[in-house]
Amino acid sequence: MPVLSTPWHFAWAAIPSYEVLLGALAVMVLCLGALLVMLGVWYRWWRQQHVCPEHRLLMPMLSEADDDRYLESGERVEESLGSIDYQVFFCPHPECDHIRTFRVEDVFSDYRRCPDCKFMTRSSTQTTQSYPTEKSTGSATVHEKCGHCDYALTYQVTLLELGPPAGGRLGSLTQQNHQTTGNSDQWGSGGLGGPYGGGGLGPGPF
Numbered sequence: 001m002p003v004l005s006t007p008w009h010f011a012w013a014a015i016p017s018y019e020v021l022l023g024a025l026a027v028m029v030l031c032l033g034a035l036l037v038m039l040g041v042w043y044r045w046w047r048q049q050h051v052c053p054e055h056r057l058l059m060p061m062l063s064e065a066d067d068d069r070y071l072e073s074g075e076r077v078e079e080s081l082g083s084i085d086y087q088v089f090f091c092p093h094p095e096c097d098h099i100r101t102f103r104v105e106d107v108f109s110d111y112r113r114c115p116d117c118k119f120m121t122r123s124s125t126q127t128t129q130s131y132p133t134e135k136s137t138g139s140a141t142v143h144e145k146c147g148h149c150d151y152a153l154t155y156q157v158t159l160l161e162l163g164p165p166a167g168g169r170l171g172s173l174t175q176q177n178h179q180t181t182g183n184s185d186q187w188g189s190g191g192l193g194g195p196y197g198g199g200g201l202g203p204g205p206f
């Protein structure tokens, strides 16, 4: 049947030539090579981090309870607050005290760096005294304190007044658009140039 044979005909025609296939193969080999090199570099870096340089032993990770004695008091507070996770790896050789500590910062943590002790243990809470309206600003008090040292700070902030409701602004923009479109036959694109700030490109000197 001629109707069925047509797709086969197209499929054969779509098979690329020998040179194209060879080119694709070369690109694939190059990509694979690059991937292997990257893997090798990563593996060397990983070995450097996780193998004791003296004894060539793989260093296991200490449990969260056991790694505390290798951490400073501020680092222990950071870990208990969840702002930083410390991972301590140790050489299992009985006569070796080589350890390596990794610091993993939690980017979603609410704790910030304390200006006094420099640990990520500063928290801040905000109490609103008056809420801003469309016509007036509001005010709030911010309390900052550190979970590790004695740092504490209280200050006032001004809350910016609310802009006009987004719906209203959108509404007027839509209306403007509508008008421009309505007049476009007479005014061309010049009408659009004005309100959208395209002055440079507008119908000025040209």
Ligand SMILES: [Zn+2]
Pocket (backbone or CB within 6 Å): 052, 053, 054, 055, 056, 057, 091, 092, 093, 096, 097, 098
């Ligand atoms: Zn060692």
Ligand SMILES: [Zn+2]
Pocket (backbone or CB within 6 Å): 114, 115, 116, 117, 118, 119, 121, 146, 147, 148, 149, 150, 151
């Ligand atoms: Zn502090």
